[in-house]
Amino acid sequence: DPSSLPPGVVLLRGWLSIEEQVEVIRVLRDLGKGPGGFYTPSYGPGQSMHLRMMCLGKHWEPRSHSYEDVRSSHDGAIPPMIPPILHDACVKAAEQCLQVSQREQGVRMPSISPDICLVNYYEKSGRLGLHQDKDESSDSLRQGIPVVSFSIGDTADFVMSRTHDEEPQTLQLCSGDALVFGGPSRMIYHGVPKVYPGTAPAQLLEATGMRAGRINLTFRQL
Numbered sequence: 001d002p003s004s005l006p007p008g009v010v011l012l013r014g015w016l017s018i019e020e021q022v023e024v025i026r027v028l029r030d031l032g033k034g035p036g037g038f039y040t041p042s043y044g045p046g047q048s049m050h051l052r053m054m055c056l057g058k059h060w061e062p063r064s065h066s067y068e069d070v071r072s073s074h075d076g077a078i079p080p081m082i083p084p085i086l087h088d089a090c091v092k093a094a095e096q097c098l099q100v101s102q103r104e105q106g107v108r109m110p111s112i113s114p115d116i117c118l119v120n121y122y123e124k125s126g127r128l129g130l131h132q133d134k135d136e137s138s139d140s141l142r143q144g145i146p147v148v149s150f151s152i153g154d155t156a157d158f159v160m161s162r163t164h165d166e167e168p169q170t171l172q173l174c175s176g177d178a179l180v181f182g183g184p185s186r187m188i189y190h191g192v193p194k195v196y197p198g199t200a201p202a203q204l205l206e207a208t209g210m211r212a213g214r215i216n217l218t219f220r221q222l
């Protein structure tokens, strides 16, 4: 029931067609061949995240909770630019979500001009603990500039809660879903406790030769 989502949260089920999902996977695969490809981010020794990541536009540095021009704590690579096709998809999804949130939730959110795209790759045991995204500028956070995300591949459980204590609300995110968090929900706690291996659409696997797993793209304005 979409009307039970918090104000500023909009889910567009199946927003990316299979053909668009295939194109995104091809673009990411090409980018991954050059410098700046997937790696395992870490907060420090013995504190690796349970996913692999590729940053586009900027590098997100978990050790300092900041955004950088190079992968200083990893290999010094410069992150690739956000490809125009991904940039445009983000802006288009945001436009649609802003209309929905204004009409259905009475919430006004600013649009987004994305500076960074984080690509998370979850394998069978991939997960992401409950956290807030607050490494962006205080201006971006204060204005509630939305974060836009696309899910591709295996289905995952996604949890969110307004405070650290309350019972989280769970959503399943499926291949092709677009999800926007802005306005009053920009600082919500959220995480990905579980992915369901073998649930990706067969057509996607056939067209890409993609291994099992889940890809999530998040776009932010810094």
Ligand code: MD3
Pocket: 118, 120, 128, 132, 133, 147, 148, 149, 179, 181, 185, 186, 187, 188, 190, 191, 192, 216, 218
């Ligand atoms: C709510 N990624 O990269 S996407 C992240 O599925 C992240 O990989 C998850 O949380 C993933 O930080 C969730 C949905 C999402 C993304 C960003 C948000 C929800 C958000 C930022 C603020 C609030």
Ligand code: FE
Pocket: 131, 132, 133, 190
């Ligand atoms: Fe997050």
